[in-house]
Amino acid sequence: MQDTPFELGGIKFHSRLIVGTGKYRDFAETKAAVEASGAEIVTVAVRRVNITDRGKENLLDYLDPKRYQILPNTAGCFTADEAIRTCRLAREVGVGELVKLEVIGDNRTLFPDVAATIEAARVLVKEGFKVMPYVTDDPVTCLRLQEIGCVAVMPLAAPIGSGLGIRNPFNLAIIIEQAKVPVIVDAGVGTASDAAEAMELGCDGVLMNTAIAGAKDPLAMARAMKLAVEAGRLAYRAGRIERKLYATASSPLTGLIG
Amino acid sequence: MSDSIATSIILNGDPYPLHADTPLTALLERLNVRRMRVAVELNHQIVPKARYDETIVRAGDSVEIINFVGGG
Numbered sequence: 001m002q003d004t005p006f007e008l009g010g011i012k013f014h015s016r017l018i019v020g021t022g023k024y025r026d027f028a029e030t031k032a033a034v035e036a037s038g039a040e041i042v043t044v045a046v047r048r049v050n051i052t053d054r055g056k057e058n059l060l061d062y063l064d065p066k067r068y069q070i071l072p073n074t075a076g077c078f079t080a081d082e083a084i085r086t087c088r089l090a091r092e093v094g095v096g097e098l099v100k101l102e103v104i105g106d107n108r109t110l111f112p113d114v115a116a117t118i119e120a121a122r123v124l125v126k127e128g129f130k131v132m133p134y135v136t137d138d139p140v141t142c143l144r145l146q147e148i149g150c151v152a153v154m155p156l157a158a159p160i161g162s163g164l165g166i167r168n169p170f171n172l173a174i175i176i177e178q179a180k181v182p183v184i185v186d187a188g189v190g191t192a193s194d195a196a197e198a199m200e201l202g203c204d205g206v207l208m209n210t211a212i213a214g215a216k217d218p219l220a221m222a223r224a225m226k227l228a229v230e231a232g233r234l235a236y237r238a239g240r241i242e243r244k245l246y247a248t249a250s251s252p253l254t255g256l257i258g
Numbered sequence: 259m260s261d262s263i264a265t266s267i268i269l270n271g272d273p274y275p276l277h278a279d280t281p282l283t284a285l286l287e288r289l290n291v292r293r294m295r296v297a298v299e300l301n302h303q304i305v306p307k308a309r310y311d312e313t314i315v316r317a318g319d320s321v322e323i324i325n326f327v328g329g330g
């Protein structure tokens with residue numbers, strides 16, 4: 001059963017798993033985990049170059065931008081202006097227009113500042129960015145971001161790095177039903193079944209970092225996530241059975257012995 | 259800067275010695291920074307890569323050089 005390609009801002013992808021590159025032991029492990037995940041899109045953060053230690057290698061030496069779609073994020077930004085500035089700088093590195101917009105509203109929960117996210121998205125879309133905003137799992141916010149011209153909406157499943165899984169599948173279902181752009185669950189996935197659940201709900205993709213990087217064996221978890229996203233997607237397209245309260249026998253009720 | 263007292267720039271938030279006007283390209287080379295891996299702001303304005311050669315960094319300027327690091 002051939003799936004339709006996963007399209008973001010006019011770029012087609014086969015993998016529906018987007019992975020972060022933070023929290024790994026080193027770049028070699030980052031690369032190995034990304035490869036095991038089968039992801040074609042990787043998120044990166046924008047930070048000052050380390051001036052005092054220039055012997056350091058660059059992340060892009062391990063993740064070739066010709067092979068991977070680099071998705072710069074605005075992690076650490078608390079205002080629309082900071083996020084806009086970060087996106088402009090990221091674009092100037094030369095890896096395209098796709099950006100993961102996140103404007104954090106609170107340091108403890110890392111929940112997004114919705115008003116600032118919308119404000120930043122408006123400016124960035126006008127400047128030609130292909131904006132993928134990280135947002136609360138709020139259907140109205142997702143609608144607004146879609147109307148502004150974001151190329152995807154990325155509601156959280158649970159707080160960043162929490163591993164709590166999908167806390168509000170009903171909101172996600174509404175967001176998915178309303179969406180005219182891809183819906184990507186971003187943040188909160190803890191293990192493979194969470195990723196599969198997101199895909200079974202009808203999400204177009206899943207974005208995760210800590211669930212893989214923080215696992216005892218990140219490479220094994222990367223592969224587990226790859227399989228979970230594929231399995232969840234396939235199950236969604238296959239169409240699950242209705243939930244019933246009582247049993248329906250799988251074996252014929254006729255021709256019984258006796 | 260109109261006076262000649264300043265002998266440094268602010269580079270990524272910290273003072274960095276710069277005794278003469280320096281092309282941005284030369285500064286990046288001195289810092290062992292590859293232009294294809296970074297983006298640069300000079301006095302809060304992004305410098306397009308095509309203009310690195312002609313852009314002159316002067317004492318008192320503020321320079322930001324960013325690159326990509328691991329993130330989620």
